[in-house]
Amino acid sequence: MVNRRRRLTVKGMDDSPRGKLLSAAARLFRQRGFERTTVREIAAAAGIQSGSLFHHFASKEDILKAVMIEVIRYNTARMEATLAAAPDTRARLRALIACELESIVGDTREAMLVLVRCWESLSKERQAEVLALRRAYEELWLAVLREAAARSLVRVDPFVLRRLLAGMVSWSNTWFDPRGPTSFDQLVDTILGMCLREPVTGEST
Amino acid sequence: MVNRRRRLTVKGMDDSPRGKLLSAAARLFRQRGFERTTVREIAAAAGIQSGSLFHHFASKEDILKAVMIEVIRYNTARMEATLAAAPDTRARLRALIACELESIVGDTREAMLVLVRCWESLSKERQAEVLALRRAYEELWLAVLREAAARSLVRVDPFVLRRLLAGMVSWSNTWFDPRGPTSFDQLVDTILGMCLREPVTGEST
Amino acid sequence: MVNRRRRLTVKGMDDSPRGKLLSAAARLFRQRGFERTTVREIAAAAGIQSGSLFHHFASKEDILKAVMIEVIRYNTARMEATLAAAPDTRARLRALIACELESIVGDTREAMLVLVRCWESLSKERQAEVLALRRAYEELWLAVLREAAARSLVRVDPFVLRRLLAGMVSWSNTWFDPRGPTSFDQLVDTILGMCLREPVTGEST
Amino acid sequence: MVNRRRRLTVKGMDDSPRGKLLSAAARLFRQRGFERTTVREIAAAAGIQSGSLFHHFASKEDILKAVMIEVIRYNTARMEATLAAAPDTRARLRALIACELESIVGDTREAMLVLVRCWESLSKERQAEVLALRRAYEELWLAVLREAAARSLVRVDPFVLRRLLAGMVSWSNTWFDPRGPTSFDQLVDTILGMCLREPVTGEST
DNA sequence: TATGAATGAGCGTTCATTCAT
DNA sequence: AATGAATGAACGCTCATTCAT
Numbered sequence: 001m002v003n004r005r006r007r008l009t010v011k012g013m014d015d016s017p018r019g020k021l022l023s024a025a026a027r028l029f030r031q032r033g034f035e036r037t038t039v040r041e042i043a044a045a046a047g048i049q050s051g052s053l054f055h056h057f058a059s060k061e062d063i064l065k066a067v068m069i070e071v072i073r074y075n076t077a078r079m080e081a082t083l084a085a086a087p088d089t090r091a092r093l094r095a096l097i098a099c100e101l102e103s104i105v106g107d108t109r110e111a112m113l114v115l116v117r118c119w120e121s122l123s124k125e126r127q128a129e130v131l132a133l134r135r136a137y138e139e140l141w142l143a144v145l146r147e148a149a150a151r152s153l154v155r156v157d158p159f160v161l162r163r164l165l166a167g168m169v170s171w172s173n174t175w176f177d178p179r180g181p182t183s184f185d186q187l188v189d190t191i192l193g194m195c196l197r198e199p200v201t202g203e204s205t
Numbered sequence: 206m207v208n209r210r211r212r213l214t215v216k217g218m219d220d221s222p223r224g225k226l227l228s229a230a231a232r233l234f235r236q237r238g239f240e241r242t243t244v245r246e247i248a249a250a251a252g253i254q255s256g257s258l259f260h261h262f263a264s265k266e267d268i269l270k271a272v273m274i275e276v277i278r279y280n281t282a283r284m285e286a287t288l289a290a291a292p293d294t295r296a297r298l299r300a301l302i303a304c305e306l307e308s309i310v311g312d313t314r315e316a317m318l319v320l321v322r323c324w325e326s327l328s329k330e331r332q333a334e335v336l337a338l339r340r341a342y343e344e345l346w347l348a349v350l351r352e353a354a355a356r357s358l359v360r361v362d363p364f365v366l367r368r369l370l371a372g373m374v375s376w377s378n379t380w381f382d383p384r385g386p387t388s389f390d391q392l393v394d395t396i397l398g399m400c401l402r403e404p405v406t407g408e409s410t
Numbered sequence: 411m412v413n414r415r416r417r418l419t420v421k422g423m424d425d426s427p428r429g430k431l432l433s434a435a436a437r438l439f440r441q442r443g444f445e446r447t448t449v450r451e452i453a454a455a456a457g458i459q460s461g462s463l464f465h466h467f468a469s470k471e472d473i474l475k476a477v478m479i480e481v482i483r484y485n486t487a488r489m490e491a492t493l494a495a496a497p498d499t500r501a502r503l504r505a506l507i508a509c510e511l512e513s514i515v516g517d518t519r520e521a522m523l524v525l526v527r528c529w530e531s532l533s534k535e536r537q538a539e540v541l542a543l544r545r546a547y548e549e550l551w552l553a554v555l556r557e558a559a560a561r562s563l564v565r566v567d568p569f570v571l572r573r574l575l576a577g578m579v580s581w582s583n584t585w586f587d588p589r590g591p592t593s594f595d596q597l598v599d600t601i602l603g604m605c606l607r608e609p610v611t612g613e614s615t
Numbered sequence: 616m617v618n619r620r621r622r623l624t625v626k627g628m629d630d631s632p633r634g635k636l637l638s639a640a641a642r643l644f645r646q647r648g649f650e651r652t653t654v655r656e657i658a659a660a661a662g663i664q665s666g667s668l669f670h671h672f673a674s675k676e677d678i679l680k681a682v683m684i685e686v687i688r689y690n691t692a693r694m695e696a697t698l699a700a701a702p703d704t705r706a707r708l709r710a711l712i713a714c715e716l717e718s719i720v721g722d723t724r725e726a727m728l729v730l731v732r733c734w735e736s737l738s739k740e741r742q743a744e745v746l747a748l749r750r751a752y753e754e755l756w757l758a759v760l761r762e763a764a765a766r767s768l769v770r771v772d773p774f775v776l777r778r779l780l781a782g783m784v785s786w787s788n789t790w791f792d793p794r795g796p797t798s799f800d801q802l803v804d805t806i807l808g809m810c811l812r813e814p815v816t817g818e819s820t
Numbered sequence: 821t822a823t824g825a826a827t828g829a830g831c832g833t834t835c836a837t838t839c840a841t
Numbered sequence: 842a843a844t845g846a847a848t849g850a851a852c853g854c855t856c857a858t859t860c861a862t
């Protein structure tokens with residue numbers, strides 16, 4: 001289920017100059033951080049000269065903002081699609097965890113790590129723009145968590161639970177390896193199990 | 206229990222020039238990140254000239270390393286002391302969570318956030334030096350988690366559980382406010398509850 | 411014959427930014443030495459900003475290396491041309507002395523003095539690069555000196571003689587003035603006479 | 616005759632703090648040049664702290680000046696003593712060459728090379744002070760060269776000859792090795808032979 | 821659009837010198 | 842004398858951004 005071999009890209013990071021720039025920037029920002037990455041490196045990785053880069057983005061920070069916005073849009077859309085297909089609350093909760101984990105360790109890995117790692121490199125104004133998009137994403141989470149709380153499926157306050165889940169999932173980029181002893185689905189079930197009032201049946205690890 | 210008003214300092218960050226430098230650096234590194242902090246800012250915050258800084262540390266990166274080492278040493282010692290006073294496995298597990306959460310949201314907050322946020326700014330060589338210390342700290346965790354697993358107190362593999370806990374606790378710096386609706390002890394119990402096979406009695410939130 | 415009024419430049423030090431930088435650097439390095447010359451001074455003398463200098467050279471030391479390489483190339487070529495036109499051994503020996511003296515007190519004066527004065531400021535690696543070129547130059551000398559020794563024209567071992575000549579010629583930059591009582595040609599003949607077994611006919615000074 | 620194993624020191628560079636400082640400075644200035652040598656290195660090599668150095672010398676440049684003055688004084692005295700023992704003009708000329716070569720490749724090697732290499736690092740004022748002493752040394756040379764010219768012993772104008780000799784001798788530090796194929800005495804005779812109107816009897820190399 | 825030379829402010833670091841102890 | 846922390850100006854170099862072509 002985890003997809004690391006699909007292009008380390010998100011929708012909007014296609015073969016256009018803009019798309020190549022965003023892919024290159026996402027990879028470099030993750031590897032080196034925003035400050036340690038130079039616009040020359042980004043331009044070179046996208047096959048253009050540094051001066052040309054500024055025909056596509058007004059500033060280095062705007063590239064960072066664009067990476068974040070694209071990945072949030074893409075993952076919000078994916079999550080909405082997955083939620084729509086889930087038959088009940090428990091399935092929806094599992095879908096949220098699986099989608100977010102997939103985004104963190106799977107196809108949008110680079111850009112998601114940029115979102116976490118380089119957040120502080122964004123000016124307050126640009127943070128606000130990104131947060132506006134992020135809010136819709138968080139609303140998907142809170143709706144399901146409230147629904148789960150209302151049905152006594154989970155033991156923890158939705159607000160707190162969302163944050164504990166965000167911590168568990170985002171941190172997994174530092175250690176989770178789909179080729180390791182724990183599979184992607186096992187990890188999803190483990191995290192789900194920690195949220196549920198009753199242990200998950202057939203739970204592993 | 207959370208202690209945010211005590212000096213944002215750790216042992217070794219006293220009133221000596223070195224201590225003032227470390228405190229100032231920890232605060233600035235957390236606020237702005239390593240790359241965005243200049244040695245002139247650190248020196249000014251410690252009340253000395255930028256040139257003088259290099260009488261105490263050979264390089265800017267050495268300051269970062271020192272911040273990390275001091276905070277790990279301090280928190281490892283505190284955790285050992287707290288563990289020694291815990292009567293049983295469950296108490297020890299709770300002590301670990303409380304100690305780590307305290308380190309993240311309490312007195313050593315600045316330096317602990319630097320440890321997470323600025324890790325990638327450290328050269329590989331210096332990372333290794335810090336990791337050597339960090340290993341002892343992680344051993345304390347694993348010993349208790351294995352003990353808890355052996356007694357069926359927890360439901361998740363110790364290796365995986367440690368990482369999920371690390372994610373929940375470290376992420377709490379982004380949202381937890383001891384003056385908010387959830388108290389420090391409630392948060393500790395909530396996290397503890399998510400680990401335990403049976404719900405915690407008298408659990409809150 | 412001495413040419414001090416022609417541009418204090420060598421081939422490759424033309425009106426291009428690179429050429430202006432090399433000319434300016436040669437003059438400053440000779441006047442102040444490598445360490446006392448700042449990149450800001452070089453840039454200012456070439457009419458650009460200090461940051462722009464690094465579009466043309468990767469480092470200050472690379473400028474020094476380039477000055478040395480250009481002047482060796484230029485003088486090697488000139489010496490080869492002059493040698494080719496010399497009818498016999500004695501004329502070739504005189505041509506070598508005249509060419510080297512011209513390089514030291516004439517048109518390439520600045521850069522040649524840099525070669526001597528700033529040699530130790532070059533890293534071992536860069537010294538090796540320059541030495542590789544210098545070797546071809548020295549081969550021209552040794553071939554003629556061996557020829558002169560074979561014909562009993564000179565009294566001293568070629569290896570030793572080359573070094574004594576190098577000392578006499580390079581040192582002349584400290585005192586020789588073509589407008590002084592000794593002319594360029596007289597000095598060449600004087601030095602030549604000190605090498606030859608029989609006094610030079612029509613010798614002066 | 617060459618003396619490389621005697622202390623690399625001159626009179627005045629004894630075991631006193633001042634003497635140790637001068638010896639250390641001479642060695643470091645020769646190795647690294649004046650600008651590349653730090654007062655901390657000099658102090659450390661002399662076994663004191665950098666702050667203490669300024670109780671012995673008012674500035675770094677004063678150390679350089681002192682090294683130069685000591686070595687000129689020492690070599691002037693040695694040359695006077697050697698000249699006094701020479702029976703005739705030819706012996707005196709040979710004594711000058713031998714003394715200067717000894718100073719350059721023998722016991723005062725370090726300091727003499729500093730005199731050549733670091734001359735431009737001295738301020739004009741200090742250069743004048745050193746030149747005043749140097750003048751007496753040069754007078755010894757010129758007196759003998761004039762005497763030799765008067766007796767038609769040499770073929771070249773004394774002023775020019777002195778400079779050609781200075782070049783040959785000072786340059787020999789770059790290549791002469793007393794353990795090599797040419798001995799110290801052979802080199803002295805070779806240089807002497809290049810000055811004399813008639814080839815030296817029993818001349819070698 | 822694309823280029824790439826140029827900018828210029830700012831970076832981490834060095835180091836001769838000072839001075840209270 | 843000796844110490845060593847402190848100074849502060851200056852250094853080589855970086856890099857996001859601009860702009861004439």
